Amino acid sequence: MSSEKERELKLQALRKAREQEEQARKRLSQIKYKLIVLSGKGGVGKSFITANLAAALASKGFEVGVLDADVHGPSIPKMFGVHGQAMYAGPAGLLPIVGVGGVRVVSADLMLPDEETALIWRGPLKTGFIRELLSMVAWSPLDFLLVDLPPGTGDEPLTIAQLIKDLSGAIVVTTPSDLTRIIVKKAITFCKQLNVSLLGIVNNMSHFTCPVCGTRHYIFGQAGTSRLVEETGVRVLADIPIDPRINESVENGVPFVLAYPESEASRSLLDLADKVAEILKASPRPKGETSSL
Amino acid sequence: MSSEKERELKLQALRKAREQEEQARKRLSQIKYKLIVLSGKGGVGKSFITANLAAALASKGFEVGVLDADVHGPSIPKMFGVHGQAMYAGPAGLLPIVGVGGVRVVSADLMLPDEETALIWRGPLKTGFIRELLSMVAWSPLDFLLVDLPPGTGDEPLTIAQLIKDLSGAIVVTTPSDLTRIIVKKAITFCKQLNVSLLGIVNNMSHFTCPVCGTRHYIFGQAGTSRLVEETGVRVLADIPIDPRINESVENGVPFVLAYPESEASRSLLDLADKVAEILKASPRPKGETSSL
Numbered sequence: 001m002s003s004e005k006e007r008e009l010k011l012q013a014l015r016k017a018r019e020q021e022e023q024a025r026k027r028l029s030q031i032k033y034k035l036i037v038l039s040g041k042g043g044v045g046k047s048f049i050t051a052n053l054a055a056a057l058a059s060k061g062f063e064v065g066v067l068d069a070d071v072h073g074p075s076i077p078k079m080f081g082v083h084g085q086a087m088y089a090g091p092a093g094l095l096p097i098v099g100v101g102g103v104r105v106v107s108a109d110l111m112l113p114d115e116e117t118a119l120i121w122r123g124p125l126k127t128g129f130i131r132e133l134l135s136m137v138a139w140s141p142l143d144f145l146l147v148d149l150p151p152g153t154g155d156e157p158l159t160i161a162q163l164i165k166d167l168s169g170a171i172v173v174t175t176p177s178d179l180t181r182i183i184v185k186k187a188i189t190f191c192k193q194l195n196v197s198l199l200g201i202v203n204n205m206s207h208f209t210c211p212v213c214g215t216r217h218y219i220f221g222q223a224g225t226s227r228l229v230e231e232t233g234v235r236v237l238a239d240i241p242i243d244p245r246i247n248e249s250v251e252n253g254v255p256f257v258l259a260y261p262e263s264e265a266s267r268s269l270l271d272l273a274d275k276v277a278e279i280l281k282a283s284p285r286p287k288g289e290t291s292s293l
Numbered sequence: 294m295s296s297e298k299e300r301e302l303k304l305q306a307l308r309k310a311r312e313q314e315e316q317a318r319k320r321l322s323q324i325k326y327k328l329i330v331l332s333g334k335g336g337v338g339k340s341f342i343t344a345n346l347a348a349a350l351a352s353k354g355f356e357v358g359v360l361d362a363d364v365h366g367p368s369i370p371k372m373f374g375v376h377g378q379a380m381y382a383g384p385a386g387l388l389p390i391v392g393v394g395g396v397r398v399v400s401a402d403l404m405l406p407d408e409e410t411a412l413i414w415r416g417p418l419k420t421g422f423i424r425e426l427l428s429m430v431a432w433s434p435l436d437f438l439l440v441d442l443p444p445g446t447g448d449e450p451l452t453i454a455q456l457i458k459d460l461s462g463a464i465v466v467t468t469p470s471d472l473t474r475i476i477v478k479k480a481i482t483f484c485k486q487l488n489v490s491l492l493g494i495v496n497n498m499s500h501f502t503c504p505v506c507g508t509r510h511y512i513f514g515q516a517g518t519s520r521l522v523e524e525t526g527v528r529v530l531a532d533i534p535i536d537p538r539i540n541e542s543v544e545n546g547v548p549f550v551l552a553y554p555e556s557e558a559s560r561s562l563l564d565l566a567d568k569v570a571e572i573l574k575a576s577p578r579p580k581g582e583t584s585s586l
Contacts, residue, residue, distance in 0.1 A: 041366050042366070043334060043337055073334050073335070075472050177543065179372075179543050179544075182371065182376075186365070186366070208501070210503040210510070212508040219535060220540050221537075223544070242512060244513075251470075251514065251516070
């Protein structure tokens with residue numbers, strides 16, 4: 001290809017990206033609070049916390065949406081009982097699937113032909129996908145949009161932080177182990193470097209109470225989270241205990257706070273929703289832009 | 294910049310990449326068996342399994358190395374008690390740090406100034422980093438190299454599969470929950486698409502036995518792994534139970550199989566090492582190349 005043509009194609013791609021960004025910004029302006037949920041480390045229950053915080057907020061009368069930005073390991077649809085369904089496009093744009101509890105869900109998983117399909121994508125493809133997705137989704141006016149980020153501080157978090165310049169804040173999910181502490185600190189660094197305000201930490205899998213003998217076990221340790229708070233000064237918003245019924249509720253596709261509202265974990269999650277709503281109400285709406293790393 | 298110059302720079306970069314690949318291949322030819330450990334999903338204990346499989350193999354007299362390819366969330370150094378140390382270069386190349394149990398460890402974490410530093414890198418940077426790392430490390434002759442991959446099916450797994458064309462096989466780590474099953478299936482798809490032979494599944498966090506009353510709890514469910522086996526036909530190599538002392542051993546930087554060799558989890562891990570060594574001994578050494586996706 002001549003370098004003339006090459007340059008023309010590059011320019012076209014850039015223009016398209018700009019248009020999509022503009023479109024995404026317009027669509028997102030209908031949403032009052034936009035939060036990212038991240039962790040640095042995988043498997044700490046980030047999607048579980050995102051889904052249940054969303055369901056808890058919805059149960060309190062808010063309009064809530066969840067964007068599943070984990071294209072390699074999407075798990076949000078399953079948690080809302082909509083795994084296997086497909087989003088379709090109406091005249092207004094791509095329509096989120098309404099999950100159990102009334103939460104609007106958008107995920108790459110709702111666009112794949114079957115559950116075996118893996119998106120073996122490198123960074124630029126993922127960036128393009130998320131940008132295109134945000135430019136297309138017709139969320140309708142929402143009080144809260146929660147963005148469930150994949151683990152790490154790579155392409156997807158960077159893309160989201162750049163596309164959603166008026167992020168209301170971030171919630172960092174952790175577990176009490178010391179190993180997690182080190183990696184979660186990196187997520188906190190990420191928020192600071194990108195100027196995203198950190199609402200606080202959710203300490204997931206904090207303990208397990210044996211249902212037979214009542215003994216409380218700190219299965220994943222205890223020291224990590226308190227050290228994290230000491231070292232970073234970030235507050236803990238909630239401690240969520242392990243409950244074997246959590247797995248069951250995920251399998252049944254019903255958010256745990258709706259399936260077992262009286263459990264210790266659910267009470268903590270509902271309390272978390274109140275705290276998040278209060279903090280955001282009290283903080284000034286962001287006008288500034290996040291840094292353009 | 295003139296397009297002439299641009300082209301020259303691109304060519305230079307390509308030549309450098311080729312040279313590094315060649316160098317990496319030479320260095321890796323000193324290693325008998327090269328295994329990747331992956332999961333698709335984060336937090337299933339992939340690094341824990343990798344580290345303890347390595348320590349178990351080393352305890353049986355093998356020469357073992359671990360490459361921590363999770364640049365965003367490196368946890369291998371901590372598990373071998375070498376977190377905070379720095380690799381340095383000798384005349385032969387970059388020297389791995391020898392961890393507890395005699396395992397040679399290479400990780401991005403052993404090159405960072407402090408534990409807060411996050412590598413906020415996009416894909417191409419990560420690919421370049423791993424390629425350069427593999428071209429520089431002087432492993433010395435090894436029986437086993439275990440590569441601990443980050444979650445997902447993105448840049449790092451692709452890069453490793455392309456750089457190490459004579460991979461001996463892959464181990465997929467999972468937990469018993471149904472949510473994990475779906476995401477781990479994607480890792481299995483990844484192996485199939487890249488022609489990497491799958492040795493089997495390790496079912497981590499299979500259950501928890503209350504040390505007070507002796508009751509066995511299936512904290513993360515039970516159905517996922519058996520469904521995974523049914524659906525994919527891949528065998529389970531080991532079931533590893535939860536043990537609160539695992540977290541303690543990670544904090545102390547001593548692989549669990551060495552700290553508590555008599556525990557149920559350690560016995561399963563030592564047995565896993567025997568199985569892996571047997572399977573590899575029985576299988577023909579790979580000569581073919583993995584596909585060039």
